[in-house]
Amino acid sequence: MLFRRSVVGVLALAFAAPASAHGPAPSGGRAGDPAKVTRTIEVIATDNAFSLKALDVRDGETVRFVVRNDGADPHELTIGTVAEHAEHRQVMKAMLEQMKKGGHAAHSMSDMAHEGGVWVDPGKTASFVWTFVRTDNLEFACNIPGHYEDGMKGPIRFVK
Ligand SMILES: [Cu+2]
Structure with missing residues (x-):
């Protein structure tokens, strides 16, 4: 149990790292204004799959992702x-x-603040607001080792 909790903590730190100190801001858009949300996208994560298989968005659209983790393992949904x-x-x-x-x-789970996604502990729901900017080869994914390979990913396609 202790080991497991540590693994989760370390993965949480990895999750937080890209958006905080180093590297450019995540592509595909930016953290959105909650007042401008026009659509809520509900996603259920299990071990190891997303209920959402692909997503069509418009350039400039602001959406709220609500991600519920019905699995026994932690998951993330990042863009x-x-x-x-x-x-x-x-x-x-x-x-x-x-x-x-x-x-x-x-690392404390509460310290995570990746603006282009959320980390979701088992049994929890997390959300974030995102404004999309047209970007090629965009996808949503869970990058916990093995999960992406199991299929926790999907394309984000820009429609007119
Ligand atoms: Cu996962």
């Missing part, structure tokens, strides 16, 4: 390009390996 997700998975994997070697302690 990024295919390449950004690949990079994010590397970060998560590296941190997990470091932790397994006796590395760093857990």
Whole structure:
């Protein structure tokens, strides 16, 4: 149990890392104004799948994602390009390996604030507001090791 909690903590830190200190802001848009939300997209996460398989959006559209985790494992839903997700998975994997070697302690789950997504603990629901900006190769994904490979991803397509 302790081990499991630590894993979650480290993964949570990996989740928080890209948006905070380093690298450019996530592509595909920006944190949106809740007053401008025109659509709510409800997503259920299980181990390991999203109820949402693909998403069509308009350039400039502001949506609220509400993500409920019905699984036993934590999940995330983040927005990024295919390449950004690949990079994010590397970060998560590296941190997990470091932790397994006796590395760093857990990080508070409440410290997470990735603007382009949410981390959702089992049994919880989390939401975020996002304004889309037309971007090629955009997708939503969970980058916890193994989850993306299991199919926790889907394309975000820009319709006219
Ligand atoms: Cu997941």
